[in-house]
Amino acid sequence: xxxxxxxxxxxxxxxxxxxxxxxxxxxxxxxxxxxxxxxxxxxxxxxxxxxxxxxxxxxxxxxxxxxxxxxxxxxxxxxxxxxxxxxxxxxxxxxxxxxxxxxxxxxxxxxxxxxxxxxxxxxxxxxxxxxxxxxxxxxxxxxxxxxxxxxxxxxxxxxxxxxxxxxxxxxxxxxxxxxxxxxxxxxxxxxxxxxxxxxxxxxxxxxxxxxxxxxxxxxxxxxxxxxxxxxxxxxxxxxxxxxxxxxxxxxxxxxxxxxxxxxxxxxxxxxxxxxxxxxxxxxxxxxxxxxx
Amino acid sequence: xxxxxxxxxxxxxxxxxxxxxxxxxxxxxxxxxxxxxxxxxxxxxxxxxxxxxxxxxxxxxxxxxxxxxxxxxxxxxxxxxxxxxxxxxxxxxxxxxxxxxxxxxxxxxxxxxxxxxxxxxxxxxxxxxxxxxxxxxxxxxxxxxxxxxxxxxxxxxxxxxxxxxxxxxxxxxxxxxxxxxxxxxxxxxxxxxxxxxxxxxxxxxxxxxxxxxxxxxxxxxxxxxxxxxxxxxxxxxxxxxxxxxxxxxxxxxxxxxxxxxxxxxxxxxxxxxxxxxxxxxxxxxxxxxxxxxxxxxxxxxxxxxxxxxxxxxxxxxxxxxxxxxxxxxxxxxxxxxxxxxxxxxxxxxxxxxxxxxxxxxxxxxxxxxxxxxxxxxxxxxxxxxxxxxxxxxxxxxxxxxxxxxxxxxxxxxxxxxxxxxxxxxxxxxxxxxxxxxxxxxxxxxxxxxxxxxxxxxxxxxxxxxxxxxxxxxxxxxxxxxxxxxxxxxxxxxxxxxxxxxxxxxxxxxxxxxxxxxxxxxxxxxxxxxxxxxxxxxxxxxxxxxxxxxxxxxxxxxxxxxxxxxxxxxxxxxxxxxxxxxxxxxxxxxxxxxxxxxxxxxxxxxxxxxxxxxxxxxxxxxxxxxxxxxxxxxxxxxxxxxxxxxxxxxx
Numbered sequence: 057x058x059x060x061x062x063x064x065x066x067x068x069x070x071x072x073x074x075x076x077x078x079x080x081x082x083x084x085x086x087x088x089x090x091x092x093x094x095x096x097x098x099x100x101x102x103x104x105x106x107x108x109x110x111x112x113x114x115x116x117x118x119x120x121x122x123x124x125x126x127x128x129x130x131x132x133x134x135x136x137x138x139x140x141x142x143x144x145x146x147x148x149x150x151x152x153x154x155x156x157x158x159x160x161x162x163x164x165x166x167x168x169x170x171x172x173x174x175x176x177x178x179x180x181x182x183x184x185x186x187x188x189x190x191x192x193x194x195x196x197x198x199x200x201x202x203x204x205x206x207x208x209x210x211x212x213x214x215x216x217x218x219x220x221x222x223x224x225x226x227x228x229x230x231x232x233x234x235x236x237x238x239x240x241x242x243x244x245x246x247x248x249x250x251x252x253x254x255x256x257x258x259x260x261x262x263x264x265x266x267x268x269x270x271x272x273x274x275x276x277x278x279x280x281x282x283x284x285x286x287x288x289x290x291x292x293x294x295x296x297x298x299x300x301x302x303x304x305x306x307x308x309x310x311x312x313x314x315x316x317x318x319x320x321x322x323x324x325x326x327x328x329x330x331x332x333x334x335x336x337x338x339x340x341x342x343x344x345x346x347x348x
Numbered sequence: 349x350x351x352x353x354x355x356x357x358x359x360x361x362x363x364x365x366x367x368x369x370x371x372x373x374x375x376x377x378x379x380x381x382x383x384x385x386x387x388x389x390x391x392x393x394x395x396x397x398x399x400x401x402x403x404x405x406x407x408x409x410x411x412x413x414x415x416x417x418x419x420x421x422x423x424x425x426x427x428x429x430x431x432x433x434x435x436x437x438x439x440x441x442x443x444x445x446x447x448x449x450x451x452x453x454x455x456x457x458x459x460x461x462x463x464x465x466x467x468x469x470x471x472x473x474x475x476x477x478x479x480x481x482x483x484x485x486x487x488x489x490x491x492x493x494x495x496x497x498x499x500x501x502x503x504x505x506x507x508x509x510x511x512x513x514x515x516x517x518x519x520x521x522x523x524x525x526x527x528x529x530x531x532x533x534x535x536x537x538x539x540x541x542x543x544x545x546x547x548x549x550x551x552x553x554x555x556x557x558x559x560x561x562x563x564x565x566x567x568x569x570x571x572x573x574x575x576x577x578x579x580x581x582x583x584x585x586x587x588x589x590x591x592x593x594x595x596x597x598x599x600x601x602x603x604x605x606x607x608x609x610x611x612x613x614x615x616x617x618x619x620x621x622x623x624x625x626x627x628x629x630x631x632x633x634x635x636x637x638x639x640x641x642x643x644x645x646x647x648x649x650x651x652x653x654x655x656x657x658x659x660x661x662x663x664x665x666x667x668x669x670x671x672x673x674x675x676x677x678x679x680x681x682x683x684x685x686x687x688x689x690x691x692x693x694x695x696x697x698x699x700x701x702x703x704x705x706x707x708x709x710x711x712x713x714x715x716x717x718x719x720x721x722x723x724x725x726x727x728x729x730x731x732x733x734x735x736x737x738x739x740x741x742x743x744x745x746x747x748x749x750x751x752x753x754x755x756x757x758x759x760x761x762x763x764x765x766x767x768x769x770x771x772x773x774x775x776x777x778x779x780x781x782x783x784x785x786x787x788x789x790x791x792x793x794x795x796x797x798x799x800x801x802x803x804x805x806x807x808x809x810x811x812x813x814x815x816x817x818x819x820x821x822x823x824x825x826x827x828x829x830x831x832x833x834x835x836x837x838x839x840x841x842x843x844x845x846x847x848x849x850x851x852x853x854x855x856x857x858x859x860x861x862x863x864x865x866x867x868x869x870x871x872x873x874x875x876x877x878x879x880x881x882x883x884x885x886x887x888x889x890x891x892x893x894x895x896x897x898x899x900x901x902x903x904x905x906x907x908x909x910x911x912x913x914x915x916x917x918x919x920x921x922x923x924x925x926x927x928x929x930x931x932x933x934x935x936x937x938x939x940x941x942x943x944x945x946x947x948x949x950x951x952x953x954x955x956x957x958x959x960x961x962x963x964x965x966x967x968x969x970x971x972x973x974x975x976x977x978x979x980x981x982x983x984x985x986x987x988x989x990x991x992x993x994x995x996x997x998x
Contacts, residue, residue: 087463092463093463095463095466139662139693142658143656143658143659143697146656150407150409150462150463151696151700153409153462153463153466154409154597154601154692154696155693155696155697157409157594157597158594158689158692158693158696159689159693161594161685161686161688161689161692162685162686162689162690162693164685165683165684165685165686165687165689166686168682168685169682169683169686276474276590280470280471280474283467283470283471284471287464287467287468291463291464316482318478318481318482319478319482321474321475321478322475322478324471325471325472325474325475325478326475328467328468328471329453329456329457329468329471329472329475330456332456332457332459332460332464332468333455333456333459
């Protein structure tokens with residue numbers, strides 16, 4: 057096996073892995089503020105991608121479509137928070153797991169019927185002719201994924217650190233009760249985190265769709281890997297997801313080459329179960345001290 | 349009719365009747381389609397009882413159950429196809445595969461709760477689908493696997509005969525499960541859902557019971573899978589996907605969690621759902637009924653102010669969408685998943701206890717049946733034999749350290765607890781009292797130092813093993829098993845009283861032992877003055893009663909050393925007097941105690957000796973009276989005093 061081919065696969069796999077990292081980052085946003093995540097996030101990615109595709113097909117230019125798609129994602133994030141998460145959080149139960157699964161199923165069925173079950177191409181102005189970098193072929197399209205992911209994550213992290221609203225979000229994440237006593241509304245912070253998470257999911261859909269095509273089944277393919285990344289990296293570690301995401305993407309493209317494409321998802325799943333066995337809080341996660 | 353007879357008839361009668369009716373149907377109806385549905389009903393019944401163990405009793409969202417159905421099915425199919433196995437071998441193979449994979453997954457997955465657990469099970473399900481698809485040499489891949497049903501004892505299994513086999517197994521699983529859930533196992537399952545920490549601290553072992561419960565549920569999944577395989581005589585990986593998993597969850601949740609009848613109702617629903625969807629008019633009728641039910645329930649709930657507006661409104665909106673959709677959409681089959689989603693959503697929000705949970709509450713009000721009478725309390729000497737305190741030091745702590753980051757919560761503490769004494773542990777907030785007992789009782793592993801019980805090293809960092817070594821404790825922030833009765837709380841901790849092996853428990857042969865445990869638990873409740881509230885759920889007791897219940901539960905461990913973490917915190921004055929009285933009686937039975945307390949009157953009245961902590965170190969030790977005059981203690985509590993005001997040394 058020539059090392060160039062391996063390097064080639066590692067690079068394009070790692071760039072794909074950044075998409076998983078972005079979706080996983082969406083989990084972290086809501087987990088930090090509310091200790092809950094949207095199990096239907098994959099469906100949210102898919103539906104947002106379909107809406108963005110529809111916008112594009114109706115003549116909205118690519119660069120104008122991106123914010124519209126993200127806005128849609130943010131709105132859907134709010135819908136999920138209101139219908140699926142808030143009640144369970146108020147009751148201090150884990151009912152949100154089942155509720156978000158249910159909402160995901162509803163989105164899936166809707167997409168299946170509104171846009172059809174087939175995979176559809178997603179037009180993009182970014183060229184996909186490979187360019188040669190250090191002996192490896194990379195397309196500008198693949199690079200755009202990496203740039204987009206890192207840009208939005210950098211933007212949100214800056215927002216959390218530099219703005220008052222962002223600091224309020226961090227405060228709720230650190231200690232909800234203390235933040236409420238300081239006059240910060242935990243409910244609004246959780247809504248904000250769900251909106252951000254939805255917007256991030258939509259962007260992930262927009263970035264990945266030109267490469268993978270859009271179809272209802274993209275939801276489950278993406279979500280499992282994003283889950284793996286989030287859990288392996290730890291649900292509370294900021295940039296750990298980027299490293300794990302790239303690693304997972306690379307192993308995945310190697311696995312599908314050596315073992316066959318049917319085994320594509322296996323490394324991520326095995327990695328996930330192993331990580332849970334060895335370090336349940338994730339590689340970059342903080343250990344939790346049990347209190348009584 | 350006598351009361352026990354009436355109770356027996358009302359509780360067991362419907363089960364027996366339903367079984368007879370189900371068994372009799374094939375004699376009257378020969379329609380093969382109906383028979384197929386009945387067979388599936390029995391199979392899904394077993395499957396859902398298994399799923400209810402994790403979803404209901406452990407309270408975890410388990411997304412791997414469909415994988416056990418598939419793996420069990422393939423195991424049975426392969427045994428028949430490749431090994432020429434008979435019916436029994438195929439069923440055993442399915443169950444065993446479910447059990448093994450369930451156990452294998454449970455070990456890593458059950459160290460987690462909630463979302464991480466759900467993720468792990470989801471990944472396992474996806475992985476098993478991948479494996480079934482890709483291991484073509486064994487499973488035939490996407491092509492599927494066909495085989496024919498083996499005969500039973502040489503006789504061919506006709507569809508009715510196979511149905512009876514399934515029904516019989518369903519009945520047996522039902523009975524075994526009921527026996528299991530009424531035993532110490534069922535109590536442990538409920539206990540660890542409410543408080544895993546207290547389950548460990550009562551020497552029951554939360555983790556091992558979780559794994560056992562998950563493996564049990566998975567083996568039922570495997571058994572159901574084997575029957576599923578033998579029923580269809582054809583398997584393909586696409587049958588065991590996420591969509592079926594959601595339908596199964598719908599079955600359990602809609603039927604009612606923690607409920608055998610719920611599993612039965614859920615199974616009926618899962619079997620009938622495809623038929624309901626294929627007929628448009630039937631679907632419209634049902635969705636309209638659902639809408640009316642949601643509307644009625646919502647208005648009633650709002651008028652009685654039992655529910656939040658969202659809980660009342662959301663099911664109505666969701667069912668409304670279902671009705672509107674039913675009128676508009678041509679082919680309901682295409683919208684199958686959305687329909688499941690809307691139904692499941694309405695049920696989870698509007699009827700969280702499920703159909704059977706609701707119905708049982710309703711029936712219980714209609715036919716009031718007294719629970720079986722409790723036995724007379726056992727003599728206290730049997731439950732808590734008076735022990736001679738003995739001589740010397742019971743617990744010795746040497747130079748114990750435990751740091752959290754830079755916080756030196758316990759910083760080199762040495763203390764000896766003598767046999768038979770009540771040893772007070774006081775100190776200002778944050779002085780390390782709770783951390784010290786948390787390290788002794790095994791919640792935290794010590795950073796450094798030794799803990800010896802009667803000269804033997806105490807296990808480190810394991811609540812469970814420390815509890816087994818004879819140390820029991822209560823918790824400052826109550827850790828009761830809220831859903832269990834007061835009696836049940838104590839019975840969980842009566843570990844030493846149960847000896848019946850699991851197979852006999854499943855056969856229902858542990859009743860005598862249960863009665864004895866009840867009698868013993870009642871004796872302990874009597875000791876703390878809660879015998880008349882034995883049946884009340886722990887979460888419904890008053891705060892003072894809850895504190896006393898924690899003490900009774902800890903005593904059920906028959907501890908050598910009892911650690912009480914602020915038992916009087918938040919109690920009213922009369923309750924404190926009661927507590928004092930109770931602690932004296934416990935002390936008279938020779939139980940050594942460590943008492944953390946802020947009420948100085950309690951400490952001076954009860955304690956033989958007192959250790960004072962500050963900043964993670966021992967600052968004074970001695971008799972309660974001399975401690976009160978110790979200048980270092982006064983300084984720790986009140987801050988430094990000017991020289992002139994300092995009390996003269998005693």
